[in-house]
Amino acid sequence: MISRLLIIFLILGFGALHAQTQEYGNESYYSDEFCKLLLNGKARESIKEPVSGVTLYPDCITENYVFEFDWATRTKMYECRGQADYYSVILDQYPACFLLARTDKEEEFARQQEHYFKKMKVKYFFLRVEPKP
Numbered sequence: 001m002i003s004r005l006l007i008i009f010l011i012l013g014f015g016a017l018h019a020q021t022q023e024y025g026n027e028s029y030y031s032d033e034f035c036k037l038l039l040n041g042k043a044r045e046s047i048k049e050p051v052s053g054v055t056l057y058p059d060c061i062t063e064n065y066v067f068e069f070d071w072a073t074r075t076k077m078y079e080c081r082g083q084a085d086y087y088s089v090i091l092d093q094y095p096a097c098f099l100l101a102r103t104d105k106e107e108e109f110a111r112q113q114e115h116y117f118k119k120m121k122v123k124y125f126f127l128r129v130e131p132k133p
Contacts, residue, residue: 023131024102030129031059031069034098038062047090058087065096065123072099072106072126077113084122096123 039062046055060067066087070080077099084095097117101107110126117124 024100024129027069027071027100028059030100030127031067031098034067034069035060047087050090056087056090058083058091059098061087061091061093065094066091067096067098069098069100072101072110072113074109077109081117081120081122094123096125099124099126101126101128 038060045061046057047061048054049056058066059069066084068080068084068087070076077097080097080099081095084097087093088095099106099110099113101110107126107128113126114124
């Protein structure tokens with residue numbers, strides 16, 4: 001019984017996540033638009049990880065900052081912070097995180113994170129996004 005409920009919950013949860021992604025687009029839509037505005041249409045750059053040679057794709061690289069964009073949830077916030085830090089070390093630039101809030105709950109969470117990002121010395125922004133037309 002519990003396993004059936006768990007399976008139903010997972011199916012419904014992933015379906016809702018997929019529907020929400022369709023409704024709002026993905027994170028790269030927002031980072032690409034931001035980079036186009038900030039860098040006058042310059043495309044996303046790739047970089048090589050110095051030790052392994054793996055190709056990495058930061059969301060947006062400027063002269064002084066490397067930006068990462070993620071949804072305003074706890075796990076994605078950690079991902080944003082970790083990737084921004086990692087890329088900033090490789091590029092010798094400052095890290096910056098952009099959290100995207102789709103709901104009131106995510107917006108509240110994003111606002112609460114400002115204090116922590118400031119203490120961690122990571123440039124921080126959040127944006128309330130609306131469903132795509």
